[in-house]
Amino acid sequence: MIIPVRCFSCGRVIATDYIKFREEVEKIKKSENRNPTSEEINNIFDELGVKRYCCRRMIVSHIDLIDEVINFD
Ligand SMILES: [Zn+2]
Numbered sequence: 001m002i003i004p005v006r007c008f009s010c011g012r013v014i015a016t017d018y019i020k021f022r023e024e025v026e027k028i029k030k031s032e033n034r035n036p037t038s039e040e041i042n043n044i045f046d047e048l049g050v051k052r053y054c055c056r057r058m059i060v061s062h063i064d065l066i067d068e069v070i071n072f073d
Contacts, residue, residue: 009054
């Protein structure tokens with residue numbers, strides 16, 4: 001649906017990092033016309049300061065479904 005504000009495991013605020021993460025991924029997609037590699041995703045997380053795996057999995061595994069679900073309101 002929408003990204004949770006905090007990490008389920010450690011409680012770190014991740015919602016703002018998710019927005020920045022998406023922006024960086026979109027930059028790579030537009031400029032190089034491909035999906036980012038795992039090294040590039042790792043670098044994005046390092047730049048954002050997302051160090052723990054629990055927080056990284058929250059961001060990497062999230063799929064925005066709100067726009068599709070809202071049609072059934
Ligand atoms: Zn966490």
